[in-house]
Amino acid sequence: MIRYLVLYWTFFKQRIKVLMEYRVNFLIGASSTLFVQAASILSIWVVMRQVPTLNGWAMAEIWLVYGLLMLSKSINHMFADNLWTLGWDYVRTGNFDRLLVRPIDPLFHLLADRFCHDGIGHFVTGLILVVVSLVQLNVVVTPLKVIYMIITVVSGGAIFIALNLITGVSGFWVMDSTPVIRVVFEMHEFAKFPLSIYPKAISAVLTFLIPYGLASFYPASYVLGRDVPPTLALATPVVAALLVFISYRVWLFGLRHYSSTGS
Template structure:
């Protein structure tokens, strides 16, 4: 109850701030949607030059992209850690966080919530629904349940990977710059993995499992079982739990190394 009430208070404070600067809020939403639209337009342009991509049709790839947007929007809302090193390590705000009774990572996540990112999830859901209809896929109650499970698993994968990468700041005095690199790598997960060579495919599946936030769980609904993709989709929640556990382990070890901002 303590953590739930804490979350509610942070959300109220966020709402009060955004009501004061409403135009800024909508500009942020619009810019995020424009960015996602450009990514979708890129996919559509690719299919103007080729009928399929690794054996996947345009509607199927668009469906994968729609799924990719749903967990990413949720992740962006609650795990907005992009400026962690600059704000909490360089400027010393981590000292303030550690003097409070709530779990440190939880406080940081609440302080950096970005609800406008949820609009990306809504748009992703709409893209999925349109593609679902155009592909003539059947929809059953089990599909709705599996969609929720896969989205949760994908969010956990995002959370675990970026928590671990953010924790590198505790081991280095300088901002690492690795997060932008990971941001670029994650985008490969929205395309069919069979278009990549075996090394990249293995990397995206088992080392940096971004394939599990897009194409693999989406293949379950598309019934695409090349290389056992739709079967691998069932591992999404398990992969999410494992990756999140690793991320929290790295974070907690990093916290123990933190010695304050100094003078």
């Protein structure tokens, strides 16, 4: 474990050196997602300032749902963004062979190969929204609530990564797995808002099948003391662990079917 942490730090330092070759672009890149999120947040603000609630949720409460999701998303974006490139940048080009001949876990190598600084913008957005929401709503922040939110965010990040890994493994067969990943990944957009605004079927999918709701709506409801099944509000780490296990098995299955370009 410690060996892998040291290795990750080495990879990370190299990546930062590469990024620092274009310093201005690094800064713009790191803040770029901030602008994209600002567009969505500004849109919600423009609408919500005219109505008291969205299906019983005040604007500040929506910021908590949105913010928790952004924090989870940022973990995936910063530390596992390379899963998107597995098909076209590693399998198709034969670059994946490079990962297989080294004495470390190829999945770890793939993830450590590229820290994605664009995710910093998501992290900052999420953090600002969560803090603003808690302050505006006068939520009593106990150490237990802080620990709960940290565990939820980390688990939410693991859910994002696990789902991207399950879909990304298709890259071993279809060469470009981006469309497959994106179709499932885009479902997280639903979870930016309270699931109660959607038809029941969509809400069920986001709770049990593609459980992005466990990274936003249920934890936010729990923190705000809303009526939500505690089993669901506390299920995030368990579901995340289960999904990580399944996704790793799927990865191993894909790995066994990998055939090199041979050139």
